[in-house]
Amino acid sequence: MARVVVDVMLKPEILDPQGKAVAQALPRLGFAGVADVRQGKRFELELDGDVTEERLTQIRHAAETLLSNPVIEDYTVHVEEV
Amino acid sequence: MARVVVDVMLKPEILDPQGKAVAQALPRLGFAGVADVRQGKRFELELDGDVTEERLTQIRHAAETLLSNPVIEDYTVHVEEV
Amino acid sequence: MRVGVVTFPGSLDDGDARRAVRLAGGEPVPLWHGDHDLQRVDAVVLPGGFSYGDYLRCGAIARFAPVMSEVIAAAESGTPVLGICNGFQVLCESHLLPGALIRNDHRRFNCVDQELVIENTSTPWTSDYEVGQHIVVPLKNGEGGYVADEATLDRLEGEGRVVARYVGDNPNGSYRAIAGVANERGNVVGLMPHPEHAVEELTGPSTDGLAFFTSVLRAVVSA
Amino acid sequence: MNLIRGSAETVKDAETTPDAEQPYRELGLKDDEYARIREILGRRPTSSELAMYSVMWSEHCSYKSSKVHLRQFSRTAAEGSVGSSALLVGIGENAGVVDIGQGWAVTFKVESHNHPSYVEPYQGAATGVGGIVRDIMSMGARPVAVMDPLRFGPADAADTRRVLPGVVAGVGGYGNCLGLPNIGGEVVFDPSYAGNPLVNALCVGVLRHESLQLAHASGAGNLVVLFGATTGGDGIGGVSVLASETFEDSGPAKRPSVQVGDPFMEKVLIECCLELYDAGVVVGVQDLGGAGLSCATSEMASNGDGGMHVWLDRVPLRDATLRPEEILMSESQERMCAVVEPGRLDEFLAICARWDVLASVIGEVDDSGRLTVEWHGETIVDVPPRTVAHEGPVYHRPYARPAWQDELQASGPGSLPRPATGDELRATLLDLVASPNLCAKGWVTDQYDRYVLGNTVLAQPEDAGMIRVDDETGLGVAVATDGNGRFAKLDPYAGAQLALSEAYRNVAVAGARPLAVTDCLNFGSPEDPDVMWQFAEATRGLADACLELGVPVTGGNVSFYNQTGDAAIHPTPVVGVLGVVDDVRRRVPMGFAADGEVVLLLGTTRDELAGSEWAHHVHGHLGGRPPQVDLPAEKALASLMASAIGLVSAAHDVSDGVLAQTLAEMALRHGVGATVALDDVCGGDPFVALFAESVARAVVAVPADRVPELEAAATTYGVPVTRLGTTGGGALVVEGLFQVPLGQLRTAHEGTLPALFG
Ligand SMILES: Nc1ncnc2c1ncn2[C@@H]1O[C@H](COP(=O)(O)OP(=O)(O)O)[C@@H](O)[C@H]1O
């Protein structure tokens, strides 16, 4: 059993209304000193069997086509020990 | 400028329709062997100044009260090098 | 009879809630999220909508609005409070009601005329209904799935705090088809469907929703 | 010279280096256009001026290819017609405004967001809704409803499965979050839209006459205030022909032409604007859409009576690295621009603060007659505003009847095998009501809030959306949109008129008086003479028909370049008709409500199946001549329906619906069946009766004892009436031919989209 994590974030130059809302809420709740907040998606994929280079390539493909839209989002893939 | 990341995931016992949808879509993309997918949120907080233990405590508090709803979600906080 | 309707940034059904109060014979009083002031109202409605865009989590940011400290205090002292849709989400986020509301299991926003069965008529918001009465009111949301842990759900059922339940196909995956719940005391009720949109033949699927608002007027008088 | 790096180029720089190379071609300007700019300015433009002219002279902003044809629409507002006398504001402003009486006015407009919706379906569609809503706000109105005419490739195509759910979720995600009921639209599938989905969005707004606002910058000394969202690098060149590579190569970051919308920001902006209008602190207001500040400043200045000076460095930025050229072109969403008297500024800012809306003074109205833009103390733009906003190039593009047109019209559906027996007709009916174009659209429309605001009297699947405007008197409006690309392909002139006929009929059948028109003209490349001919014919047809029906075109939108390679979409004029209802309580719904009522067909049915849903779905055939346009008959039907209010208990127009579809929809609405006989329809040919698409027809249900009244009224207006049968029972029965239990009909009609899209 292995876990691969795909993080999907809006590209830096793209407006992130959700992150903006959080950034504006924080000071109101007394949390100072946060310059910016971006909110993205985190996908945890549980694989049965272990992570091979080939499966990672497949996952990157899925991240690019299904989990994100490259026009507005960037993604990163990493393996996580469980 | 330092970055603190807060990951928020639905508790295992809470139904995750979005994760389920992804899990169902993957095989259609010809990608087998994914036992389960969970979809959560990733918050990237850019702090001006460095990360002190005290600010981390603050952020954990924010994660607990604002960024996550303890009734249905778990969170993890970690510092990320940028 | 003064019934306050809170407007948060992004509230949408506040005008409809005020209209429903008026049609029920009450005096609607607009309340502003930024004021620490309930203007001596006898009951409070937290209306539907997308407060703060429903960004982060539905109701998560509105919960911290200044007016909410007064609403929470009033709720704890027994003032009738009704949260509709987004208002229900705010009440859960404020821990005035147990559980939480998550994305519909089919993952789509869903606007339908929904059949409900009223199971608890001892709350100030439901006293004009009969136990077991079926009503049809609009249901419209993307995050209406009611969830809570088994223990909580059992307690809610055991204490008769399930106020309304969905009839027929579960429209959003709510656990045990729960459409609305009440707090221990019964004065705080949260409801996903929209009774305020079923108060006129002309614009609603029925007028079944009006009784929520006539109930509270009666309750407040006799209180 | 590089648009991005280096410090902002000033007017002085431009004067001292008259011969510097400028990338005007990359910015989409032709040699002669660039030459004209030099001539206007008496020098070469600065990089900021070049950026401004290039976006404002782009097809999207300048209408350079369509202008000469759109001029015809002014004819439709000519004296005399009902509609034109009600017209408060016509074409040219952000949206037309129509007087509906009792001091109330309505504004409405339809616009396209086709390309962005293909690239990023959710955000493309969402920002499409956001954009049209701001147009309506800028007229001083409260937006009260939206509609979304949509066109996709084949329903079972893989790419449609990518695009449609995203588009629908985007339309809903934005509109629902704004609290605007969605009261109608269209979902049409056709191979010609594969790779070119059409996402049109319509918004309706309501205002009191006195709250009318215009985009005028008048009164020297008045301040120009930018309020709403901050300005980012997103959407630069989104609508213009600006080659984004120019930026990607050299810019600090990519400049995507797709924008992410913030519906929450826009909702707050709506409430903020309405409070500003009520407080009377706004002299003029303009939304920021395509071409952003370039458009807003130049249009407000040239509509005003003087000039305008802008301090560009005071524009609040989301991305500090933006260059002045980019700030001028940015299409960041959820921004508005207002002209305010200095004495009222504090009030203005206080209202914005109450709504947490960021507002900054970025300029001043002056009497220079010029638009000047300053960047950190240096003048980087100094132009006559009209030359940017209104005096852009005008093309007389060559057009010619396509070589293939005759052949297309010659190959009619006559030779197609037609169902004859009861069983065949029954099978055809079940096949058609389940076809992607005729099936129930609930899977789509259930994702839209139709209840919010509490004034929705009719919404999908009714013929028209209807909104209550005044609680007391019941005054209201109805709107319907239609457009049939297949008809327009067969004959663009007739096709545009047929789109108008159907929308006009839908509004009339619901019990409203048609008053005004908005249109979204979706076409291929104007550089293709075939397409240009289609466009010329369609505009001519629409103008002629609007004139005859007495409904002026109040505004609209043109979307060109809808094509993959050199394959253009079907020419698709989408027409929206607005009607007024004196008392919405007397609306006419579409469904059979009671048993034992008499079912009548109004209008004449002819053997017209070219371009029909039957030919398309059953035979994949497109050829022949579309149904004959009959505007006098449409008028007569509308007058009859108006006079029959209170008499008919249900009415539904017969259109791409066709009679079979119409009867099915009326029966399914409330689960009340009907038994009909077709012997008296079109010489008793049941196939033609059920599946022909002749215009100017409607089916009505009338209480038995009132049929004579209706027949009398029909005679008065010269509308043929045919008794079909009576309502009641749990099936749709066509005597002597077949019957279908409503359960089976419903399964067929409602199962299609869920099966396709989940
Ligand atoms: N994308 C959409 N959004 C909202 N309503 C829609 C949409 N598509 C179809 N509808 C509604 O479904 C009903 C049937 O659509 P359509 O067949 O186009 O109507 P008609 O044939 O009367 O023009 C109409 O009420 C129309 O407004």
Ligand SMILES: [Mg+2]
């Ligand atoms: Mg119709």
